[in-house]
Amino acid sequence: MRRIHHRTCHICEANCGILVETEDRAVLSIKGDPDNPLSRGHICPKATALQDLQEDPDRLRRPVKRVGETWHEISWQQAFAEIGQRTRAILAEDPDASAVYIGNPNAHSYGNALNAEYLSKALHTRNKFSASTVDQMPHQVANLRLFGHASLFGIPDIDRTQTLIILGGNPMASNGSIWTVPDFRNRARELRQRGGTLIVVDPRRTETARVADRHLFIRPATDAFFLVALLKAVLARRPARPVQDFITGLADVAAALERFDAAACGAACGVAAEDIDGLAERMTQGPAVLYGRMGVATQAHGTLNAWLIGLINIAAGQLDREGGIVFPLPALDTLAILPPGSIGKHRSRVSGHRSVLGELPAAAMAEEIETPGPGRLRALFVVAGNPVLSTPNGARLDKALSELDLMVSIDMYRNATSRRAHYILPPVGPLERDHYGLFLLPMAVRTIAAYSPPTLAPEDGTLQDWEILRGLAGAITGEPVQAPTPRETLDALLRSGPYAVSLADVEAAPSGLDFGPPAEGRLPERLRTPDKTVACADPECLEALAALEVPETSAGHDGALLLIGRRHLRTNNSWLANSRRMTKGPNRCTLMIHPDDATARGIVDGETATVRSRAGSITLPAEVTEDIMPGTVSIPHGWGHGLPGIAMQTAKAYAGVSVNDLTDETAIDPLSGNAALSGVRVEVSAFEEATA
Numbered sequence: 001m002r003r004i005h006h007r008t009c010h011i012c013e014a015n016c017g018i019l020v021e022t023e024d025r026a027v028l029s030i031k032g033d034p035d036n037p038l039s040r041g042h043i044c045p046k047a048t049a050l051q052d053l054q055e056d057p058d059r060l061r062r063p064v065k066r067v068g069e070t071w072h073e074i075s076w077q078q079a080f081a082e083i084g085q086r087t088r089a090i091l092a093e094d095p096d097a098s099a100v101y102i103g104n105p106n107a108h109s110y111g112n113a114l115n116a117e118y119l120s121k122a123l124h125t126r127n128k129f130s131a132s133t134v135d136q137m138p139h140q141v142a143n144l145r146l147f148g149h150a151s152l153f154g155i156p157d158i159d160r161t162q163t164l165i166i167l168g169g170n171p172m173a174s175n176g177s178i179w180t181v182p183d184f185r186n187r188a189r190e191l192r193q194r195g196g197t198l199i200v201v202d203p204r205r206t207e208t209a210r211v212a213d214r215h216l217f218i219r220p221a222t223d224a225f226f227l228v229a230l231l232k233a234v235l236a237r238r239p240a241r242p243v244q245d246f247i248t249g250l251a252d253v254a255a256a257l258e259r260f261d262a263a264a265c266g267a268a269c270g271v272a273a274e275d276i277d278g279l280a281e282r283m284t285q286g287p288a289v290l291y292g293r294m295g296v297a298t299q300a301h302g303t304l305n306a307w308l309i310g311l312i313n314i315a316a317g318q319l320d321r322e323g324g325i326v327f328p329l330p331a332l333d334t335l336a337i338l339p340p341g342s343i344g345k346h347r348s349r350v351s352g353h354r355s356v357l358g359e360l361p362a363a364a365m366a367e368e369i370e371t372p373g374p375g376r377l378r379a380l381f382v383v384a385g386n387p388v389l390s391t392p393n394g395a396r397l398d399k400a401l402s403e404l405d406l407m408v409s410i411d412m413y414r415n416a417t418s419r420r421a422h423y424i425l426p427p428v429g430p431l432e433r434d435h436y437g438l439f440l441l442p443m444a445v446r447t448i449a450a451y452s453p454p455t456l457a458p459e460d461g462t463l464q465d466w467e468i469l470r471g472l473a474g475a476i477t478g479e480p481v482q483a484p485t486p487r488e489t490l491d492a493l494l495r496s497g498p499y500a501v502s503l504a505d506v507e508a509a510p511s512g513l514d515f516g517p518p519a520e521g522r523l524p525e526r527l528r529t530p531d532k533t534v535a536c537a538d539p540e541c542l543e544a545l546a547a548l549e550v551p552e553t554s555a556g557h558d559g560a561l562l563l564i565g566r567r568h569l570r571t572n573n574s575w576l577a578n579s580r581r582m583t584k585g586p587n588r589c590t591l592m593i594h595p596d597d598a599t600a601r602g603i604v605d606g607e608t609a610t611v612r613s614r615a616g617s618i619t620l621p622a623e624v625t626e627d628i629m630p631g632t633v634s635i636p637h638g639w640g641h642g643l644p645g646i647a648m649q650t651a652k653a654y655a656g657v658s659v660n661d662l663t664d665e666t667a668i669d670p671l672s673g674n675a676a677l678s679g680v681r682v683e684v685s686a687f688e689e690a691t692a
């Protein structure tokens, strides 16, 4: 029977509404849902990858166990029993020897989000690692400092602003991040049609820069200098809309900025002082907003950057304002279910990194496995993650993983990471699960509630991620988890939410229940600071500001180039690597390099180059282009599927190499534990067989 199912695409943060046409179990088409009030019919090519993942013969359907280098299919019963027994044996010897790593797809599965805790509680572990510390942790720390809750995110009100400045984000490729903004292209077009301006500040002339009014190059990892100069220039002006009285401490910040010379800051980051002044002018006039993302978070100054971005919006009078930064009131309020967050409750064993929101830096995982002594990690549970490809110095981690006494991956592929596991436990297919955008809808440019039931019935003998998580917890403790299903919890949370709707109400609107654009003036009631103010003069950030030294620009080059990343519209980190549709077309795992830098090194477009860093070296084809700033090179992440033991046929043919064999696990933002992936110093040379 033919049917059209309403669904939300859960691949990226945009959460687009899709229409999946099926005939029995066959998927006939995947199209955008024009009636979805948030995505308005938009989809990107990745939506169709859902079908590839669903039908992929390489996707695991049953648990597999590794004995030596041979893999055997086993029953769920056997998998849980053996893992439970092996885990208990390890913890009996050392109760601190286990850890979890929570990967990116957990943010796209409400069932995982609500159930991952059962596993870490069963393990009694404080060794929690996640993709957050190679991503957005600095933004969360800045939220905690300014607003009293790590998950209290404000978002750019793109649909009503007049000026949007994007620093270190590329929504034309990424479809937005910590900003659920499907159909960015048309929203940006509408902004410009109503006379507004889009400005991109990025070391690469990105896809977003191409649709902008203006693009300014910035030297990698120098954003703190840019932001200091911009904040100074904003503070020197009187904003058209005055700063609200629940905001305090700006005078202290201004005093701390006095010692900085705007011209020196501009010179250090490569953005002209008059351009920075022009941006300040725009920021303080009509509705305007500064948005910073991945590129500014993954730096040694990540938290300082995120805090400064917040302060610029605040000082420009754009906080909690229509057309500026708005604070949505979602149907399911994550503030009600997540703790505000704390810093430094415990420290990592080897390097003494502080815990941040209960997590230790992903970059420190390898040393925690390698370093002998009590508390050495011997049992690791990876939940929907691929840290060998996604965390800095993945090659070191890869080697460390092979030393574990027990590794369990919850994943549907035997990939670069899970090939090291002793057990891989696969969840149901991507169309066989339900979906609610628990973490993403609260950051949407239009507030909606949308629920997707499973499009296809799960195959017999398969389990949902949340059932696997509970199964593991039960097997480890010997006590089955007794709790409401995720669906029941979802219903209860919606009912107790701000709009008091039930899941049935939401399901009655298959394209999504619409609550309209976020209203301004919501922040005071949502603030979680003790005195309900936004305290700008955060002591730790001020300390970091005081320690910031502006380099002498004359301190010149020593031949090193600075490495940055990039995303392509047809990838999603590493998890679409085996999609037939997404891998078609030219090789995208290339080294982008400026013609001047290429010529100086004898590097020719299309030919192989070698890139070296402190951590390692890789070889890949060069893509010589003026779209990248001189002195900078770019390599995308999520590649490197050629390692022995990977069982992904399509991915193997488009293996690429892993940029995280170059990134540095010792480079960390001390305020958040986030990896500094941007601005890694590398040497680049033309590839010579003899040196390979």
Ligand SMILES: Nc1nc2c(c(=O)[nH]1)N[C@H]1C(S)=C(S)[C@@H](COP(=O)(O)OP(=O)(O)OC[C@H]3O[C@@H](n4cnc5c(=O)[nH]c(N)nc54)[C@H](O)[C@@H]3O)O[C@H]1N2
Pocket: 102, 103, 104, 105, 109, 131, 134, 135, 294, 383, 384, 385, 386, 387, 389, 390, 391, 410, 411, 412, 413, 415, 427, 465, 565, 566, 572, 573, 574, 575, 636, 637, 638, 659, 660, 663, 677
């Ligand atoms: N150099 C560099 N490194 C980066 C980045 C960068 O820009 N540059 N980006 C960083 C960012 S932002 C992130 S978020 C991280 C991502 O880091 P990770 O989360 O570690 O990596 P992913 O590639 O997203 O891997 C997700 C894994 O989950 C599996 N998976 C997909 N869907 C499901 C599901 O529903 N259930 C289960 N159980 N498994 C599933 C996939 O097969 C894949 O193995 O990478 C980071 N690493």
Ligand SMILES: Nc1nc2c(c(=O)[nH]1)N[C@H]1C(S)=C(S)[C@@H](COP(=O)(O)OP(=O)(O)OC[C@H]3O[C@@H](n4cnc5c(=O)[nH]c(N)nc54)[C@H](O)[C@@H]3O)O[C@H]1N2
Pocket: 012, 013, 104, 135, 167, 168, 169, 170, 171, 173, 174, 175, 176, 177, 201, 202, 203, 204, 206, 218, 219, 220, 221, 222, 223, 293, 294, 295, 296, 299, 564, 565, 566, 567, 568, 569, 570, 571, 572, 573, 638, 678, 679
């Ligand atoms: N198609 C696609 N979409 C995705 C993903 C994907 O892999 N593919 N991943 C998803 C995930 S997990 C996330 S977190 C989001 C991320 O979403 P975005 O934050 O939009 O991520 P990127 O596209 O990596 O954009 C980062 C930008 O920062 C720039 N940059 C790098 N270093 C610096 C620097 O030092 N300073 C400045 N100012 N800029 C710098 C890069 O050139 C790049 O343009 O995307 C999500 N969406």
Ligand code: SF4
Pocket: 009, 010, 011, 012, 013, 014, 015, 016, 042, 043, 044, 045, 046, 047, 175, 182
């Ligand atoms: S933009 Fe993101 S959510 Fe929308 S269709 Fe593409 S991958 Fe799916």
Ligand SMILES: [Mo]
Pocket: 104, 135
């Ligand atoms: Mo991410």
